[in-house]
Amino acid sequence: MIELRNVTRYFGDFTVLKDLSIKIEEGETFVIIGMSGTGKTVTLKHISGLLDPDHGEVLIDGIRINGASRRVKERLRRKMGMVFQSGALVNWLSVGDNVSLPLVERQEMGTDEIYEAVMKKLKLLHLDDAYYKMPSEISGGMKKRVCLARVLVRNPEIILYDEPTSGLDPVMSSVINNLIKEMDSEFGVTSVVVTHDMESAFFLADRIAMLYNGEIVQCDTPENIRNSVNPVVRQFVEGAIQGPIAVE
Amino acid sequence: MIEKLDRAGSVLVRNMEFAGFTILLLLKSLYYFKNIFGKRHEIIKQLYYAGVKTFPVISIVALFTGMVLGLQMGIEMKAYHQEIHIGGVVIATLTREMAPFTAAIILIASVGSAMAAELGTMKVSEEIDALEIMSISVEKYLVMPRIAALAVMMPVATVYVNVMGSIGGAVVAKSHLNISYGLYYHVLLEHLHFKAVYVGLLKAFVFGLGISSISCAQGLRAENGALGVGRATRDAVVASFIMVLIIGYYITEFFFRFGL
Numbered sequence: 001m002i003e004l005r006n007v008t009r010y011f012g013d014f015t016v017l018k019d020l021s022i023k024i025e026e027g028e029t030f031v032i033i034g035m036s037g038t039g040k041t042v043t044l045k046h047i048s049g050l051l052d053p054d055h056g057e058v059l060i061d062g063i064r065i066n067g068a069s070r071r072v073k074e075r076l077r078r079k080m081g082m083v084f085q086s087g088a089l090v091n092w093l094s095v096g097d098n099v100s101l102p103l104v105e106r107q108e109m110g111t112d113e114i115y116e117a118v119m120k121k122l123k124l125l126h127l128d129d130a131y132y133k134m135p136s137e138i139s140g141g142m143k144k145r146v147c148l149a150r151v152l153v154r155n156p157e158i159i160l161y162d163e164p165t166s167g168l169d170p171v172m173s174s175v176i177n178n179l180i181k182e183m184d185s186e187f188g189v190t191s192v193v194v195t196h197d198m199e200s201a202f203f204l205a206d207r208i209a210m211l212y213n214g215e216i217v218q219c220d221t222p223e224n225i226r227n228s229v230n231p232v233v234r235q236f237v238e239g240a241i242q243g244p245i246a247v248e
Numbered sequence: 249m250i251e252k253l254d255r256a257g258s259v260l261v262r263n264m265e266f267a268g269f270t271i272l273l274l275l276k277s278l279y280y281f282k283n284i285f286g287k288r289h290e291i292i293k294q295l296y297y298a299g300v301k302t303f304p305v306i307s308i309v310a311l312f313t314g315m316v317l318g319l320q321m322g323i324e325m326k327a328y329h330q331e332i333h334i335g336g337v338v339i340a341t342l343t344r345e346m347a348p349f350t351a352a353i354i355l356i357a358s359v360g361s362a363m364a365a366e367l368g369t370m371k372v373s374e375e376i377d378a379l380e381i382m383s384i385s386v387e388k389y390l391v392m393p394r395i396a397a398l399a400v401m402m403p404v405a406t407v408y409v410n411v412m413g414s415i416g417g418a419v420v421a422k423s424h425l426n427i428s429y430g431l432y433y434h435v436l437l438e439h440l441h442f443k444a445v446y447v448g449l450l451k452a453f454v455f456g457l458g459i460s461s462i463s464c465a466q467g468l469r470a471e472n473g474a475l476g477v478g479r480a481t482r483d484a485v486v487a488s489f490i491m492v493l494i495i496g497y498y499i500t501e502f503f504f505r506f507g508l
Binding site: 045048050074077078080081082084085086088089090091101102105106147150154 | 375
């Protein structure tokens with residue numbers, strides 16, 4: 001279970017997250033929606049322990065990750081993986097080496113075993129032809145899928161997705177969305193998905209939280225979000241220009 | 249006035265914080281030297297970048313450093329009819345001070361800046377975050393191989409600068425001072441003291457540790473996209489240069505004071 005308790009985070013004078021509290025149950029797919037710059041990615045980085053809150057605490061399975069020792073953080077991070085918006089691939093490693101990197105560094109498996117595990121995940125994401133390609137030779141969408149393969153190869157219990165379908169064509173978006181759904185239903189993975197894509201959000205979510213100006217304005221089931229009477233949520237879901245969300 | 253003091257104070261705090269971060273990074277990376285065999289491929293790659301790739305530029309700079317030394321000192325010494333000792337002056341200047349300093353300047357410009365830019369780009373493109381989430385130690389995976397490579401390559405480059413610099417001095421001694429190569433090298437070897445060589449090599453080794461840890465630290469603290477990477481690269485070069493001057497001075501003083 002993931003829990004954020006009264007998390008506040010400042011960047012200089014700007015308050016990115018204001019007293020944010022979220023509880024995400026085991027096996028749940030929790031989607032965070034909101035405008036750009038409202039703190040969605042910052043929330044993911046707090047869950048992964050990459051950022052520490054200025055106030056409040058973040059608990060993973062009841063253990064506080066913020067301010068934890070390196071060893072505790074490493075132990076908690078072994079349970080989780082994160083799909084980055086840009087892919088975040090190591091640019092001097094081939095696709096295959098990128099995906100095998102966490103297994104090679106952990107030194108728990110033999111070379112053949114690692115190759116098999118990597119190929120299995122690459123096939124799952126239709127990337128088996130790209131094993132020897134370098135990140136500079138593949139598209140942005142492929143990079144994102146490679147990043148997902150690198151996460152899946154570790155079999156994590158928690159997966160954090162930062163805009164998993166942005167920059168992907170509709171067919172590949174469906175592949176990724178189905179895969180996220182499958183991870184949830186078949187392996188009981190807890191997923192936290194940050195997205196702008198409302199279609200993906202409604203398809204994936206058990207619950208959706210709308211983040212606006214660092215605060216959650218509504219956290220509810222997809223159905224209730226779709227029929228929300230909250231003007232901020234309504235405007236965002238409908239993509240309307242007129243409304244309380246100022247278009248800058 | 250208070251505003252200026254406030255600004256000066258925050259600059260001081262920032263620099264102290266960076267110094268602490270760099271020292272910790274160096275210590276953590278030294279701890280991972282136990283994994284040096286497992287990281288041999290990465291270290292060899294870094295040795296190639298720091299060594300083979302930079303040797304053409306080191307050759308040119310070292311040769312001309314020796315030639316300038318020979319010319320400047322030779323002209324002055326000729327006025328006192330002491331030009332016969334030019335080989336000794338060239339090697340004495342090179343071994344203890346000029347060679348490690350010249351090698352450091354070249355490696356700061358070519359390798360240190362590249363390290364800062366490379367790690368800085370990885371930082372702003374979230375690759376460092378990705379490694380952290382995968383529980384891969386950045387110090388072990390990225391920093392240690394770079395520090396090991398530069399700590400090895402700096403003394404090697406220093407020896408090479410000594411060799412090339414003395415060749416440059418010999419060319420000038422022959423062409424401008426009419427001193428034969430045989431006489432030049434005879435005097436040079438007479439003045440080649442073991443102490444000067446090991447002090448020079450020790451300096452080079454310390455410079456190698458310092459340059460690589462400063463450059464990696466600057467890269468790892470880069471933020472704000474391409475602008476931040478540029479700033480990190482510039483700061484790495486400036487900080488490394490200052491470190492080389494200060495540490496170089498104190499190593500020299502230490503050995504003189506204790507007569508080592």
